Amino acid sequence: MSKLxxxxxxxxxxxxxxxxxxxxxxxxxGGVRLHDWAFALEAWRKANGQDGGEVNASTxxxxxxxxxxxxxxxGRNMFGGGSGPWPDDPWNGWWGANPPYHVPVFVLxxxxxxxxxxEGGTTFNFVTDGIESTLEQAKEAAGDKDVMLxxxxxxxxxxxxxxxxxxxxxxxxxxxLRDGARLFDNLRNDPELEQVRSIEAPGVTHxxxxxxx
Amino acid sequence: MSKLxxxxxxxxxxxxxxxxxxxxxxxxxGGVRLHDWAFALEAWRKANGQDGGEVNASTxxxxxxxxxxxxxxxGRNMFGGGSGPWPDDPWNGWWGANPPYHVPVFVLxxxxxxxxxxEGGTTFNFVTDGIESTLEQAKEAAGDKDVMLxxxxxxxxxxxxxxxxxxxxxxxxxxxLRDGARLFDNLRNDPELEQVRSIEAPGVTHxxxxxxx
Numbered sequence: 001m002s003k004l005x006x007x008x009x010x011x012x013x014x015x016x017x018x019x020x021x022x023x024x025x026x027x028x029x030g031g032v033r034l035h036d037w038a039f040a041l042e043a044w045r046k047a048n049g050q051d052g053g054e055v056n057a058s059t060x061x062x063x064x065x066x067x068x069x070x071x072x073x074x075g076r077n078m079f080g081g082g083s084g085p086w087p088d089d090p091w092n093g094w095w096g097a098n099p100p101y102h103v104p105v106f107v108l109x110x111x112x113x114x115x116x117x118x119e120g121g122t123t124f125n126f127v128t129d130g131i132e133s134t135l136e137q138a139k140e141a142a143g144d145k146d147v148m149l150x151x152x153x154x155x156x157x158x159x160x161x162x163x164x165x166x167x168x169x170x171x172x173x174x175x176x177l178r179d180g181a182r183l184f185d186n187l188r189n190d191p192e193l194e195q196v197r198s199i200e201a202p203g204v205t206h207x208x209x210x211x212x213x
Numbered sequence: 214m215s216k217l218x219x220x221x222x223x224x225x226x227x228x229x230x231x232x233x234x235x236x237x238x239x240x241x242x243g244g245v246r247l248h249d250w251a252f253a254l255e256a257w258r259k260a261n262g263q264d265g266g267e268v269n270a271s272t273x274x275x276x277x278x279x280x281x282x283x284x285x286x287x288g289r290n291m292f293g294g295g296s297g298p299w300p301d302d303p304w305n306g307w308w309g310a311n312p313p314y315h316v317p318v319f320v321l322x323x324x325x326x327x328x329x330x331x332e333g334g335t336t337f338n339f340v341t342d343g344i345e346s347t348l349e350q351a352k353e354a355a356g357d358k359d360v361m362l363x364x365x366x367x368x369x370x371x372x373x374x375x376x377x378x379x380x381x382x383x384x385x386x387x388x389x390l391r392d393g394a395r396l397f398d399n400l401r402n403d404p405e406l407e408q409v410r411s412i413e414a415p416g417v418t419h420x421x422x423x424x425x426x
């Protein structure tokens with residue numbers, strides 16, 4: 001059955017972005033360091049149209065995170081649209097002409113916008129009627145494949161609180177951010193988790209959990 | 214050289230005790246579940262005078278945490294003394310007649326008390342002049358061996374904030390506590406960490422870090 005999966009990189013003190021996130025600095029102050037482990041990888045670079053990079057114990061984790069995904073869900077900040085109504089001539093997000101998704105992406109927003117078809121099979125769909133409806137539409141688009149929740153923190157918190165996530169992988173990095181977006185704030189309950197596996201890799205540990213329903 | 218080491222079990226959302234810690238419930242509401250992985254182990258049970266238990270991937274972690282320790286540091290709550298001045302006939306803490314330490318233990322408190330010698334080599338020393346002095350006394354008692362910081366959260370935060378810890382192991386368990394004592398609150402800076410190793414074990418992942426100085 002199609003699952004809602006969720007992968008995110010978290011500092012040791014629980015933050016997934018630094019303070020003062022903005023259009024200019026979407027990961028917040030100091031937040032970009034969270035992703036050093038991924039930027040170094042051939043598997044990540046290839047998926048994002050870049051050459052070079054390493055092969056190490058994180059490679060299989062990244063490959064697994066890219067496999068069997070039929071649709072993505074993300075918040076508007078992660079798409080790259082700021083807040084408020086879309087301007088008359090809106091830009092097309094952070095992800096360039098050929099975004100690294102290659103399947104339908106459902107962007108949660110309060111402001112309607114026509115779908116945006118990009119090169120390479122990515123279509124951004126803008127959904128204004130909440131997380132449940134977004135998940136339904138994404139699952140329908142994904143067919144037998146899974147839906148991947150990409151973030152950011154606010155959207156992830158909403159899906160966690162609603163207990164709609166089936167599987168979660170945390171990439172825990174040895175950093176303290178001390179402020180910013182804390183992933184596990186605002187939980188309404190404490191869903192039962194089962195540890196699926198942990199993988200040690202250079203500069204990161206990958207912790208995978210299944211939500212018991 | 215003698216190191217200050219620190220081991221603690223943390224929920225996935227960063228808590229090391231549940232809410233409403235008290236003399237009756239020192240781990241706070243729901244906090245005892247943090248330690249299920251340890252209670253199940255033969256290595257832990259043996260060190261705490263109990264029979265039975267499992268051998269699994271956590272065994273070597275527990276054995277390592279007990280090895281080469283010449284002294285312990287703990288907060289008064291962890292010793293078991295409540296707060297305020299000691300009563301005229303104070304009890305001797307949570308740990309029974311033969312505590313599982315077998316070396317000098319330095320208890321941080323605001324209230325002086327004579328040292329307390331127990332069976333099996335444990336002596337509780339009550340130190341009132343702060344974390345630096347306590348560490349000096351513990352290192353002197355430990356000789357060539359290491360000093361282990363046992364907790365609780367408040368004392369651990371003080372040592373983390375002062376950057377006096379050399380090595381830290383987090384036993385991360387798949388639980389959400391949502392409230393209580395968060396380990397990484399009140400950091401004053403962001404010490405550089407190096408991931409030493411991670412070990413996957415049933416119901417827990419052991420993450421070990423070295424503080425780069």
